[in-house]
Amino acid sequence: MIPRRNQQRVLKQLLDRNPVVAILGARQVGKTPLAREFVKRQRRPVTIFDLERAADLARLDDAELGLRDLKGTVVLDEIQRRPELFTTLRVLVDRLRNPARFLVLGSASPALLHSSESLAGRIAYHELPGLTLDEVGVDHLNGLWLRGGFRRSFTARSNSDSRAWRSDFVRTFLERDVAQLGIRIPSRTLERFWAMLAHYHGQASSCSGELLILSRFCPSQCESPPTLRRFQHGRPS
Numbered sequence: 001m002i003p004r005r006n007q008q009r010v011l012k013q014l015l016d017r018n019p020v021v022a023i024l025g026a027r028q029v030g031k032t033p034l035a036r037e038f039v040k041r042q043r044r045p046v047t048i049f050d051l052e053r054a055a056d057l058a059r060l061d062d063a064e065l066g067l068r069d070l071k072g073t074v075v076l077d078e079i080q081r082r083p084e085l086f087t088t089l090r091v092l093v094d095r096l097r098n099p100a101r102f103l104v105l106g107s108a109s110p111a112l113l114h115s116s117e118s119l120a121g122r123i124a125y126h127e128l129p130g131l132t133l134d135e136v137g138v139d140h141l142n143g144l145w146l147r148g149g150f151r152r153s154f155t156a157r158s159n160s161d162s163r164a165w166r167s168d169f170v171r172t173f174l175e176r177d178v179a180q181l182g183i184r185i186p187s188r189t190l191e192r193f194w195a196m197l198a199h200y201h202g203q204a205s206s207c208s209g210e211l212l213i214l215s216r217f218c219p220s221q222c223e224s225p226p227t228l229r230r231f232q233h234g235r236p237s
Contacts, residue, residue, distance in 0.1 A: 002151065004034055004135055010126060011038050011103070015073070018124040019093035020102045022079070022116065025128035027177060028169060030151045031105040034128065035075050038103075045072030051081045063088040071099040079106040083115035090118045107177070170194070 011034070014021045023031045039046040047070050049056045060066045063085055067074065079085060089102055106112050116123060130149020133141060147154045147162045150169070156162035174187040174194075183190075 001033060001037070002131060002135055002155070004030070004037070004131075006134065007034055007128065008038055008041070011035075014124045014126060015101050015103065018122065019098055019100075020089055020104065020119055020123040022104045022106065022123055022125050023128050024106060024112075024125055026150075027107065027173065028150050028152060029128055029130055031128055032077055033151070035077070035103055035105055039073055039075060042073050045070075046075070047072070048075040049077065051076065051078040057082070060085070064091060067092055067100075072101070074100050074102050076102065076104045079104040080112045083112055086115045086118050090122065093119075093122050 011021065011023070023035060025031050036048070039048070049060065051057060051060075060082065063082075067088065076082075076085065085104075089104075092098065092100070093102070131144065131151060131154055132149065133144060136144050136154065144154065146159065147156070148166065150166075153162045153165050153169070156165055170191075174190050178185070178187070178190060
């Protein structure tokens, strides 16, 4: 495992100041490994709930009852599966003596962020990026550039394995995760748009202020500039 010491320090600082800290980020970016490595270093008690496991979900059928007596650090992984837990956390952290700190992990979906509004003033957000050059070392610059910062892609046994993982990841993201972010555009259409972005990623329009030179996409992909602008902002046609 690649140590992420800077991220560990950030988490410690945030948890020292806030009763709830949310680690947000893309699927497979490393939220769960980071959290588990972090709590291994804790001297206080640790309780972990994986909300993709039926047994852990059952322990939270009555969430307040299941959480109120816990002490130390409590990790709630995949919090987007139970966004109603934020209301329970507000009740718990507002107690006169709150014996626990809560570390919640999830995607940065609009629904999740809206649910967490009940914790305003009690929660800190940390957007977790992919692996950085500081973390992997300059000797691995070419590998990071080629494979990207997703841990499983970067540490794959070969470039072909890394490429296969990334293809599967993109397919899953487009077919399932994008819809959870509130974007209602067909996956095949988004895939074409992503291909165009990759092809023209280094070009920008300084005169119009647009991120992309949208008109260049039209002849090759048969999409009008207004349609492409909707794709750019995540709106369906």
